[in-house]
Amino acid sequence: MLNISHLTKKYGEKTAVDDLSLEINSGEIYGFIGHNGAGKTTTIKAVVGILGFDNGEITIDGQSIKTNPIGCKKKLAYIPDNPDLFDYMSGIKYLNFIADVFGVSPEDRQERIKKYADAFELTQDLAQPINAYSHGMKQKLAIISAWIHQPKLIIMDEPFVGLDPKAAHILKGMMRELCDNGGAIFFSTHVLEVAEKLCDKVAIIKNGKLIKSGTMDEVKGDSSLENVFLELEDKKEDSEV
Numbered sequence: 446m447l448n449i450s451h452l453t454k455k456y457g458e459k460t461a462v463d464d465l466s467l468e469i470n471s472g473e474i475y476g477f478i479g480h481n482g483a484g485k486t487t488t489i490k491a492v493v494g495i496l497g498f499d500n501g502e503i504t505i506d507g508q509s510i511k512t513n514p515i516g517c518k519k520k521l522a523y524i525p526d527n528p529d530l531f532d533y534m535s536g537i538k539y540l541n542f543i544a545d546v547f548g549v550s551p552e553d554r555q556e557r558i559k560k561y562a563d564a565f566e567l568t569q570d571l572a573q574p575i576n577a578y579s580h581g582m583k584q585k586l587a588i589i590s591a592w593i594h595q596p597k598l599i600i601m602d603e604p605f606v607g608l609d610p611k612a613a614h615i616l617k618g619m620m621r622e623l624c625d626n627g628g629a630i631f632f633s634t635h636v637l638e639v640a641e642k643l644c645d646k647v648a649i650i651k652n653g654k655l656i657k658s659g660t661m662d663e664v665k666g667d668s669s670l671e672n673v674f675l676e677l678e679d680k681k682e683d684s685e686v
Contacts, residue, residue: 461484474621475644478637506598536572554593599631645661657673
């Protein structure tokens with residue numbers, strides 16, 4: 446579904462992502478972890494077509510984000526780490542706008558909006574302007590908008606930040622359901638306990654370089670993901686001294 450091949454992105458003399466290769470298949474929830482500044486958000490923005498990159502290739506369902514960005518974007522949804530929504534719109538107008546962009550029929554959008562807004566207990570607030578929403582409410586609205594056109598691939602940057610425990614539980618269920626139906630999810634997180642329980646595969650990145658990747662069992666073995674992450678971070682730092 447998503448193939449990242451030898452991705453390199455530089456900012457002047459700084460290499461933010463260094464020869465990164467990952468493959469996310471249909472049916473997989475793929476976690477992407479690393480310290481602040483490791484290159485996670487740069488990678489994600491390159492995947493969704495927001496950032497250009499210096500070398501490598503990114504394909505979504507066999508199509509290149511470089512040569513066919515519109516075709517790729519039709520197949521995916523993206524939730525940034527800080528949802529930047531149209532604050533002057535009401536929640537329902539924003540969802541209908543997103544549905545219009547992706548050509549979702551009136552019947553399908555109505556059904557999906559009701560399903561997810563009810564689940565997140567946001568239905569009563571959809572008539573309110575987004576600028577009156579809390580951060581958590583904006584995050585819920587962004588999640589609903591991502592699911593509204595039933596994309597094949599959902600990319601999320603720290604999606605659990607700002608969500609209460611119930612909303613986080615609902616999101617986990619939505620992620621699993623989408624992948625069980627043949628979709629794929631690639632998301633970054635600092636919440637390693639969530640990644641360990643939820644993800645089929647995981648990749649660890651530091652200073653733009655891939656340190657380790659594979660199935661959760663391959664990466665963590667008999668240890669915890671947190672312990673493996675900290676050990677790999679320490680080993681990398683020792684090798685750089």
